[in-house]
Amino acid sequence: MTDPTPTEASATPTTPTTAPEAPQLLGVTVGVTSDRRSGDMVATFERKGARVVHAPTMRIVPLTEDDQLLAETRDVIADPPDDVLITTGIGLRGWVEAADAAGLAAPLLETFGRARLFARGPKATGVIRANGLREEWSAASEQTAEAVQRLVTEGVAGRSIVVQLHGAADQDQLEPLRAAGARVRGVSVYRWLPPADPVAVERLVDLVATRRLDAVTFTSAPGALALLEVARRQGRLDEVVAACGNGVVACAVGDVTAEPLRAVGVEPLIPDRWRLGALLRTLTTHLAENPLACVATTAGVLRLRAQAAVLDGQVLDLAPGPLAVLRRLAEAGGAVLSREDLLAALPGAADEHAVEVTVGRLRSALPSAGLVRTVVKRGYRLDVVPR
Structure with missing residues (x-):
């Protein structure tokens, strides 16, 4: 596969059209995998100065006109x-919207009103109450397993239980209810389908694998998987x-979303509150405080990001080669690096002459060419401010 860059179509980082409200994410590139509410995430990251690679890994398709859903609603x-x-x-x-379109909303809500309602978390609780109903109990962990265990603990033998399934629902999680003697019916209200643009997802994978993203966000377990x-x-x-x-x-927005990542050995950053807004704040703070490299130079503070360098609050216009060399010099913190050392940062470069050419291009892009100094017979170093 060709070497994708953030300027390619589909998995394309958008460029903020207005000045960011705060420069915390200046130079940062973020991958967004979500479909639903992705516009909010993209807009927020852009306002903070980031570029966004948007490649939804799954699609949520509501079943508002699905015959099976309506049949299951009538059965309930x-x-x-x-x-x-x-x-x-x-x-x-x-x-409820699908039931309303079929003239079934009122009898469905009346049915719910006569049953005990258990919620998997605050979001479900909020919609229950918005429909004029009250929940019997809500899971603090926002996990189906806790809600199932609560039902089992209260006793479900001989009881009829309807479960509103979601895209990540694992039928195995409902087995304890059946084992405890309940009659369980599941109702699927929406389906997770493959992405509309699979090529964009492949490009996103490449950007992650080659470390050309500063972060990638996940808001659902199916999307992460x-x-x-x-x-x-x-x-x-x-x-x-x-x-x-x-x-x-x-x-990841929460522990449920994090499960597929943890299963392969990735420990994601998770906000204290499992909400989209909390994810945005947590990730913004983390990225602002943790650039790939940060060093005080004679031309100002230099921060290195996955695909950009920010010097004294300004994003430098650097091609990949000069950026790679600058990153190595910044990581060295003012120490001298030989041409051989810098050659290792330029995959595909044939000899040390390529290093000299790249350093020349780097100097031409800097506000002061003297920021990268030549040390005769030894190599190059970044002109840093002594600590």
Whole structure:
């Protein structure tokens, strides 16, 4: 596969059209894998100065006109459950909307009103209440397993339970209910489908594997799993896992989303509150405080990002070669690096003459060519401010 860059179509970093509200993410490149509400994430990152590579790894398709959903809704109304487990807010909202379109919303909500309602977390609880209902209990962990265990503990033998399934729902998680004697019916309100642009996802995998992203975000377990599956099919899973442990920050909205990542050895950054807004704040703070390299030079503070260098608050216009050399010099912190050392930062370069040419290009892009100094017969060093 050709060497993708953030300027290619589909998996393309957008350029902020307005001045960022704060420069915390100046020079940063972030990968966004989500489909639903991705516009909010992209806009927020851009306002903070970042470039965004948007490549949804899955699509959520509501089943508002799905015959099976309507048939299951009529079954729930005709055969009312004793208990209902609501796993997602968007799922319950979509279910009620689909029922309303078929003239079934009122009897469905009446059915819910006569049952005990269990919520998988605050989002589900919020939609339950928005429909004029009250929950019996809500899971603090926001995990289906906790809600199932609560039901089992309260006793479900002989009871009829309806579970609003979600895209990541594992039927095995519902087995304890059946084993405890409950009659369990699942209702799927939306489906997860493959991405609309699989090539964009492949490019995103390459950007992660080659550490040309500062971070990649995940807002659903199926979305995280889909990216890992693409990496596995490409034979690049090990590269992706290694990159996420060194250079690329994998950020998940919560523990449920993090499960597929942890299963392959990636420990993601997770906000204290499992919400999109909290994810954005947590990741912004982390990236602002943790550039790949940061050094005080005679021309100002230099911060290195995956695909950019920011000097004294200005993004430098650097090609990949000069950027790679500058990164090595910054990491050296003012120590002298030989031409041979710098050659290792230029894959494909034939000899040390390539280093001299690249250093020349780097100097021409800097506000002061003297920022990269030549040390006769030894090599080059960055002109740093002594500590």
